[in-house]
Ligand SMILES: *Cc1c(COP(=O)(O)O)cnc(C)c1O
């Protein structure tokens with residue numbers, strides 16, 4: 001049987017069971033829609049978001065769940081049975097207590113939420129898992145996306161696991177760590193001569209084409225579901241801290257969805273009485289070579305003006321971020337700030353996190369690490385408040401970023417004297 005012969009219909013599904021989700025709602029005008037493959041409001045073109053009617057969610061009901069993001073399925077637009085459908089079971093990544101790094105930076109308590117531990121080594125497995133579950137229910141049998149790299153890898157792998165067809169679109173200039181990994185799963189991989197924003201626009205155009213009638217673009221027509229997967233990063237941080245919120249969090253911004261959804265997760269946990277209502281501050285991190293949200297923040301503007309990306313942090317290189325204005329809202333409401341760091345600072349950040357904590361981050365993690373230092377230096381982040389920084393991807397995927405800066409201490413003959421000399 002070819003992959004094309006397998007469809008979502010082969011998997012037993014409770015028709016349109018989206019768990020606690022009750023519909024979609026426009027984030028701008030509040031117009032209501034049914035659950036479907038829709039992402040823009042027909043009244044005002046505003047982005048749509050999932051609406052819920054949560055049941056009785058307790059710490060115990062979550063803790064009794066599986067060791068994956070499905071332990072939070074009561075808070076996601078998925079059926080309780082999503083865990084049993086073929087998927088990569090991402091989530092439950094480690095929260096590293098960064099004593100060495102804290103000491104070096106003069107901080108009291110610092111943690112690294114290390115999402116490089118997901119199945120395809122980035123946090124994108126979370127959003128894909130939720131989108132894949134929605135795609136099944138909506139009868140969208142081909143899994144697709146526009147990607148800066150990590151999403152491509154996550155979609156190709158998730159589709160392979162479920163015996164689904166995938167069509168992944170990426171800018172043609174991505175790192176080998178992103179293209180080779182994605183291509184390995186034997187889906188369709190289209191490298192587009194253009195940047196991410198060109199690829200994204202192409203996907204929006206494709207959605208109107210009969211060619212894509214049964215395609216679920218995880219971050220376009222499935223975006224309301226996809227984005228909800230990011231909430232699980234916030235839930236996990238709180239649960240791993242012993243059911244409480246950290247005082248400060250530093251989050252990388254590409255489209256801005258992750259940052260917005262971590263905030264949403266924290267607010268939901270408070271509303272549901274799962275954590276105490278303590279104040280927290282959310283900080284954003286961008287690369288100077290693609291910092292449209294930072295620039296709007298600095299200028300005190302609500303409008304995010306698109307930029308042309310030019311940075312080694314390709315996973316964050318979205319020049320026209322869909323959730324940029326909402327990220328600004330969160331940062332302003334929680335009295336946070338945004339950092340913007342240069343490519344050399346990103347490399348230094350990667351090396352520092354590796355040297356102090358044994359965590360090898362991809363460039364996005366380098367952006368967060370360097371932003372932490374910048375915010376501390378500028379007095380914007382409190383060194384005495386408990387802080388969590390996010391590493392969202394694995395350094396093995398962006399070896400190019402550090403290849404010119406590290407290497408063997410020495411290359412020598414197999415002789416004791418040479419070892420002694422090399423280490424002298
Ligand atoms: C996609 C991605 C992000 C941020 O994504 P948003 O679009 O802002 O939700 C952060 N880090 C890595 C490594 C990513 O791949």
Ligand SMILES: [Zn+2]
Pocket residue numbers: 026027028029030031041042043044045046
């Ligand atoms: Zn609207």
